[in-house]
Amino acid sequence: MSYLVYIIGFLLLVLIGAAVYAVRQRDLLYAVIATGVISLALTGLFVILQAPDVALTEAAIGVALTTIIFIITIRNTVRFEDEKDKK
Amino acid sequence: MKKTIVIFILAAFGYFLAITFLAPEFESNRNRNGVKNVYLDKTVSELKTANTVTAIVVNFRGFDTLGEVTVLFLAATALGSILFKKRHHIGERTVMLPASSIVGSGAKLIFPAIILLGAYVFIHGHLTPGGGFQGGTIIATGFLLMLISYRDFSISHNILSVIESLAGILFVVFGLLGFMNGGTFLQNFMGTGVLNDLFSGGVIPIIYILVGFKVAAELTGLIYTILHEKG
Numbered sequence: 001m002s003y004l005v006y007i008i009g010f011l012l013l014v015l016i017g018a019a020v021y022a023v024r025q026r027d028l029l030y031a032v033i034a035t036g037v038i039s040l041a042l043t044g045l046f047v048i049l050q051a052p053d054v055a056l057t058e059a060a061i062g063v064a065l066t067t068i069i070f071i072i073t074i075r076n077t078v079r080f081e082d083e084k085d086k087k
Numbered sequence: 088m089k090k091t092i093v094i095f096i097l098a099a100f101g102y103f104l105a106i107t108f109l110a111p112e113f114e115s116n117r118n119r120n121g122v123k124n125v126y127l128d129k130t131v132s133e134l135k136t137a138n139t140v141t142a143i144v145v146n147f148r149g150f151d152t153l154g155e156v157t158v159l160f161l162a163a164t165a166l167g168s169i170l171f172k173k174r175h176h177i178g179e180r181t182v183m184l185p186a187s188s189i190v191g192s193g194a195k196l197i198f199p200a201i202i203l204l205g206a207y208v209f210i211h212g213h214l215t216p217g218g219g220f221q222g223g224t225i226i227a228t229g230f231l232l233m234l235i236s237y238r239d240f241s242i243s244h245n246i247l248s249v250i251e252s253l254a255g256i257l258f259v260v261f262g263l264l265g266f267m268n269g270g271t272f273l274q275n276f277m278g279t280g281v282l283n284d285l286f287s288g289g290v291i292p293i294i295y296i297l298v299g300f301k302v303a304a305e306l307t308g309l310i311y312t313i314l315h316e317k318g
Contacts, residue, residue, distance in 0.1 A: 052216035052217075053138075053140045053216045053217060053218070053221070055216075056208065056216060056217045056221040057220060057221050057224070060221055060224035060225050060228060061224055064228045064231070065224060065227065065228060065231070065306070065310075068231060068235075069310070069313060072313055072314065073313075076316065
């Protein structure tokens with residue numbers, strides 16, 4: 001069962017990395033995709049920790065629904081935090 | 088004067104908060120006599136339900152689920168009431184990503200499979216992981232895929248609200264039927280059948296199917312409203 005520890009460690013690293021990226025990124029579209037990656041890693045963690053009910057909820061709401069609602073919002077508002085961030 | 092009153096109120100609040108947190112004696116018999124074992128025993132022996140999470144959510148804590156469904160309904164209604172005026176004037180989808188033919192064909196191919204998966208998840212909620220909330224969300228995701236792939240794909244808002252209201256009313260009606268038959272709200276008054284059968288667990292599958300319809304209709308209506316909002 002030792003390999004499970006490595007998978008959990010990898011997923012936690014992905015989670016923390018994506019969270020830091022989402023906070024530091026100035027392009028909001030990339031930040032939203034990073035939050036989707038957080039939800040994906042969290043789904044894997046829930047499956048490993050034997051909570052399939054929560055994993056299903058997280059996969060449906062966190063990965064698909066929330067991400068796309070945020071993308072629609074960004075399309076209707078602004079994509080960058082500041083004007084000078086536009087390339 | 089004002090500051091004194093504020094400090095006094097905060098001190099009183101802190102006092103009662105401290106009392107609340109210090110009152111339960113940890114490390115005592117609390118955990119051994121808790122409800123955990125009752126739930127685990129009764130789920131298999133009395134309710135004949137394979138999924139303990141479903142048994143807790145729908146049967147033991149059914150009233151909380153009714154509150155949860157109400158919260159979702161209120162959130163969807165609030166969003167609809169905020170965006171209603173704008174949508175009423177325009178009627179044209181404003182967010183339109185021009186979908187390629189690959190996306191369109193793929194969406195058409197995968198849409199029935201997504202709906203079927205959602206229906207499977209909430210019909211088998213008492214046997215396998217998942218349930219009404221998860222299945223309803225999966226179905227809403229399928230409708231979202233069709234809505235962003237096809238410009239002329241539309242859903243009747245009236246049908247959605249009829250489904251939603253009917254499912255909510257039937258949930259409460261089943262709760263009241265338990266009131267009449269057994270004595271408490273949402274009592275499991277039907278025969279529980281055999282463990283691992285599709286028709287087992289009494290009212291649990293019926294209520295979860297109703298929750299699934301309600302959540303699917305609510306979330307689909309919510310996505311439809313957001314997509315038609317003029318930026």
